[in-house]
Amino acid sequence: MKTKTVKTKTKKFKHLGKWQDTLANCIRCGYCFEHCPMFHHTGWESDAPRAKIVTAFGLLTGEVEPSYSAIDKMFSCFYCLRCEAACSSGVALTKVFTDARKDLVEMDLQEGPGTTSTTTLQCARCLVCIEECPHEARFYDGKNIATDPSKCQSCGICVEVCPAGAATIEKSFGTSRNDLTKRASIFLQNHESAKAIVFACNWSYYPGLQASVLPDSETSGNDYEILVNMCGGRLEAQLLMAPFLNNAWGVMAACCPDDECEHKGYLNAKKQIEKLRKTFKNIDIDPERIQLVQIPAGNKTLFQAEIDTFIEKLNKMGPIR
Amino acid sequence: MKKNDKSNLPMRTIDKSVLEGIVGKDNIKTDPSDLYIYGTDSSVHHAMPWAVVKPRTTAHVQGIMKYANKNLIPVIARGGGSGMCGQTVPIHGGIILDMKSMNKILEINLEDVYCRVEPGVVDDDLNLALEQYGVFYPPTPASSRIATIGGEIANNASGVRSVKYGATRDAVLGMKVVLPNGDLVSLGAHTRVEASGYQLHKLMVGSEGTLGIVVEATLSFVPIPEFRCMGVANFDVLEDAGKAIGSIMASGATPSMLELVDDVAIKAVNKTMDLGLKEVAAALIFEADGMVKEAVDYEINKMKKICEKHNGKDIHASYDPAERAKIFMGRKKLFPALSKYDDDLASTALADDMAVPYSKMAEMAAKIHEIADKNNIVMTAYGHCGSGCMHTKILMDTKRKDQWASAKKAISQVYEYVRSVNGTTSAEHGIGISKAESFKVEKADSLNLLITIKKALDPNNILNPGKLMQAPENWVTATNLRYAVNN
Numbered sequence: 001m002k003t004k005t006v007k008t009k010t011k012k013f014k015h016l017g018k019w020q021d022t023l024a025n026c027i028r029c030g031y032c033f034e035h036c037p038m039f040h041h042t043g044w045e046s047d048a049p050r051a052k053i054v055t056a057f058g059l060l061t062g063e064v065e066p067s068y069s070a071i072d073k074m075f076s077c078f079y080c081l082r083c084e085a086a087c088s089s090g091v092a093l094t095k096v097f098t099d100a101r102k103d104l105v106e107m108d109l110q111e112g113p114g115t116t117s118t119t120t121l122q123c124a125r126c127l128v129c130i131e132e133c134p135h136e137a138r139f140y141d142g143k144n145i146a147t148d149p150s151k152c153q154s155c156g157i158c159v160e161v162c163p164a165g166a167a168t169i170e171k172s173f174g175t176s177r178n179d180l181t182k183r184a185s186i187f188l189q190n191h192e193s194a195k196a197i198v199f200a201c202n203w204s205y206y207p208g209l210q211a212s213v214l215p216d217s218e219t220s221g222n223d224y225e226i227l228v229n230m231c232g233g234r235l236e237a238q239l240l241m242a243p244f245l246n247n248a249w250g251v252m253a254a255c256c257p258d259d260e261c262e263h264k265g266y267l268n269a270k271k272q273i274e275k276l277r278k279t280f281k282n283i284d285i286d287p288e289r290i291q292l293v294q295i296p297a298g299n300k301t302l303f304q305a306e307i308d309t310f311i312e313k314l315n316k317m318g319p320i321r
Numbered sequence: 322m323k324k325n326d327k328s329n330l331p332m333r334t335i336d337k338s339v340l341e342g343i344v345g346k347d348n349i350k351t352d353p354s355d356l357y358i359y360g361t362d363s364s365v366h367h368a369m370p371w372a373v374v375k376p377r378t379t380a381h382v383q384g385i386m387k388y389a390n391k392n393l394i395p396v397i398a399r400g401g402g403s404g405m406c407g408q409t410v411p412i413h414g415g416i417i418l419d420m421k422s423m424n425k426i427l428e429i430n431l432e433d434v435y436c437r438v439e440p441g442v443v444d445d446d447l448n449l450a451l452e453q454y455g456v457f458y459p460p461t462p463a464s465s466r467i468a469t470i471g472g473e474i475a476n477n478a479s480g481v482r483s484v485k486y487g488a489t490r491d492a493v494l495g496m497k498v499v500l501p502n503g504d505l506v507s508l509g510a511h512t513r514v515e516a517s518g519y520q521l522h523k524l525m526v527g528s529e530g531t532l533g534i535v536v537e538a539t540l541s542f543v544p545i546p547e548f549r550c551m552g553v554a555n556f557d558v559l560e561d562a563g564k565a566i567g568s569i570m571a572s573g574a575t576p577s578m579l580e581l582v583d584d585v586a587i588k589a590v591n592k593t594m595d596l597g598l599k600e601v602a603a604a605l606i607f608e609a610d611g612m613v614k615e616a617v618d619y620e621i622n623k624m625k626k627i628c629e630k631h632n633g634k635d636i637h638a639s640y641d642p643a644e645r646a647k648i649f650m651g652r653k654k655l656f657p658a659l660s661k662y663d664d665d666l667a668s669t670a671l672a673d674d675m676a677v678p679y680s681k682m683a684e685m686a687a688k689i690h691e692i693a694d695k696n697n698i699v700m701t702a703y704g705h706c707g708s709g710c711m712h713t714k715i716l717m718d719t720k721r722k723d724q725w726a727s728a729k730k731a732i733s734q735v736y737e738y739v740r741s742v743n744g745t746t747s748a749e750h751g752i753g754i755s756k757a758e759s760f761k762v763e764k765a766d767s768l769n770l771l772i773t774i775k776k777a778l779d780p781n782n783i784l785n786p787g788k789l790m791q792a793p794e795n796w797v798t799a800t801n802l803r804y805a806v807n808n
């Protein structure tokens with residue numbers, strides 16, 4: 001039997017080390033990856049939660065070199081916790097990831113930013129992002145604004161609050177404003193029946209197929225498309241208005257209930273939607289065309305029911321003239 | 322064959338630029354950190370592939386196969402990677418063909434009662450798509466949220482409802498397959514019955530990716546029953562529960578589910594989940610379904626009476642979905658519970674799905690406990706017993722080398738018993754690497770036939786080599802174990 005012992009080098013993994021039994025207890029069933037928004041976006045297993053557990057194990061045993069690509073995997077996660085909800089072995093996956101991150105930071109090995117937010121040279125050092133970061137991940141290092149990658153949960157709120165557009169998330173896995181706007185317009189332009197775009201936050205479980213695609217004959221008549229953005233905290237006027245420029249009849253946004261939101265994103269979501277509804281009223285467009293719903297994690301049935309009611313309402317209103 | 326003996330497989334490296342020419346740059350991974358991830362599945366094994374390729378079309382698969390065949394490079398198809406015996410672990414290296422992006426449901430044909438899908442379609446997704454038409458695809462394994470149709474076909478997967486509706490093999494009407502030389506063939510038909518020739522589509526079922534790459538499957542489906550009733554019975558003696566299973570199946574009853582959970586399983590669930598299950602020696606969960614309530618009542622009553630006859634206690638049944646969910650919760654939560662049974666013990670996928678004739682069910686369950694005790698490890702007995710399938714899990718301290726030796730001994734003893742009563746090594750999870758030792762003994766008579774078939778279809782032995790009859794004798798040393806084992 002070829003045996004593996006923890007090598008001297010990897011003794012440095014003092015935070016990750018305590019998870020060694022957990023890493024063995026994970027039965028590697030893969031239940032975690034089908035709901036992972038990162039896997040969903042790239043289709044590569046190596047972007048999925050199980051891959052990170054396997055990588056963490058490899059780092060610990062020395063079988064995986066702490067290469068750029070291995071480290072980048074450990075620093076890429078939106079902390080939506082859908083993997084933990086699906087885990088068949090009760091593994092606290094994100095806690096394992098965070099401890100691996102802590103070790104890598106302490107070893108000065110956080111080479112790739114992964115999904116960690118960063119700050120460009122445009123930064124005016126207004127410190128707003130530090131105040132607004134719900135995870136206390138941003139700080140002023142005496143010269144620049146920096147992010148502690150073992151604290152950042154990639155919710156993207158700093159990106160939205162930065163007045164200089166200096167906060168960015170390099171690897172957005174399809175959740176940047178540009179990506180979302182593009183996907184909304186592709187859907188609206190290619191479906192004659194298209195009426196609405198539904199923006200769902202990463203934390204809500206959206207209904208529908210997770211990893212497969214229906215035949216064109218079944219989807220050509222779709223009247224809405226669900227697009228996953230990071231967090232209600234990231235909803236902003238430009239994103240919400242984009243579908244209307246492509247003749248959408250309405251836009252719906254979903255975020256977590258007040259007491260479930262880990263990033264206080266619901267506050268911004270409410271504010272943004274309310275503001276737009278007022279604008280709509282002023283220009284004589286029915287404000288009901290834009291709507292916010294709060295969905296508890298995992299409640300797909302409620303989500304579907306809300307979508308159905310919204311579409312019904314839009315059908316009564318017809319297109320915007 | 323020793324671990325590093327690759328004499329029948331000249332080791333070649335891959336030419337990445339050729340692969341890129343076939344599938345495009347974005348559909349290949351060769352970084353060691355990615356390869357490490359694709360070297361594992363839900364088994365105890367690990368081995369490194371040379372590249373991971375994600376085909377998106379049949380033409381991509383054909384291109385890769387032609388290249389691999391010419392250059393004698395192993396190719397291992399991979400779906401969800403949820404196989405439990407190392408079927409997707411590239412024991413001799415090679416190319417992992419990640420089929421998950423061929424994920425289209427192509428057709429749902431209600432008139433002719435079949436659907437056509439690409440192999441990467443996930444079982445739960447297919448059932449969600451079918452549900453709106455009032456039909457379902459029944460072989461569904463417990464891993465249906467992750468298992469792909471391609472993986473289910475290659476493993477001949479089955480599940481809780483297979484006792485009534487059959488396994489994957491029963492639901493597959495036809496398929497398109499890319500052969501090792503890159504040729505595309507259509508096997509089977511879109512009809513319910515077919516008598517022509519060797520039924521090659523059925524041969525592909527259970528072949529574990531060693532004969533061809535499935536690129537499309539035609540599957541049958543059945544109506545979702547109007548009524549489902551689920552019952553439970555507790556037993557003070559495990560053998561009594563075993564006898565009840567045998568009697569139910571011999572009585573002509575048609576359960577749509579018949580599951581056993583033993584005391585280790587019940588204790589594990591209670592310890593971690595606070596479901597307050599009664600700590601008895603065993604419990605049977607049974608279900609009947611149908612379009613007419615009286616017919617379902619008839620089946621349920623029949624099963625209740627048989628349980629009673631075999632000293633079953635606390636017997637009750639319900640049509641109420643909430644109540645059914647409550648009854649089934651213990652079974653459903655078994656996996657997480659077993660993993661948390663004891664912090665030092667991991668639940669390993671070993672000797673986990675044998676089948677024995679119904680009359681031996683009771684003896685089998687007792688045997689598992691006897692063997693576990695003898696070898697100083699923890700084993701549990703549960704499973705889709707209505708179809709003769711008995712699951713076990715070995716709970717052990719994977720860090721301890723001596724536990725692996727004990728597990729190996731226990732497993733050999735379990736399989737020896739299974740074969741002695743004309744049972745079979747694997748009922749649903751397949752053979753891969755971990756179960757090859759017993760498989761080869763069980764199929765000694767037909768081993769040459771299997772080898773002949775493999776040679777005829779894959780003369781260069783490039784499709785998932787080193788599995789089934791080609792797997793090394795000793796599963797413990799066949800590959801690196803995916804656990805950290807101390808000396």
Ligand SMILES: Cc1cc2nc3c(=O)[nH]c(=O)nc-3n(C[C@H](O)[C@H](O)[C@H](O)COP(=O)(O)OP(=O)(O)OC[C@H]3O[C@@H](n4cnc5c(N)ncnc54)[C@H](O)[C@@H]3O)c2cc1C
Pocket residue numbers: 028029030088362363397398399400401402403404405408409420440461462463464467468469470471472473474475476477478479480481528529530531533534535536656749750785
């Ligand atoms: C928690 C858990 C519960 C499980 N419960 C059950 C159960 O109840 N019943 C059951 O039967 N199994 C069960 N399994 C085992 C496993 O999930 C199933 O057998 C499943 O069908 C494997 O599907 P997959 O897509 O993950 O295949 P993989 O593991 O990726 O592959 C399995 C085999 O299929 C081959 N393969 C994959 N795609 C193709 C293709 N397109 N063409 C040719 N060959 C291909 C592979 O080469 C490999 O040999 C369980 C596993 C886990 C982890």
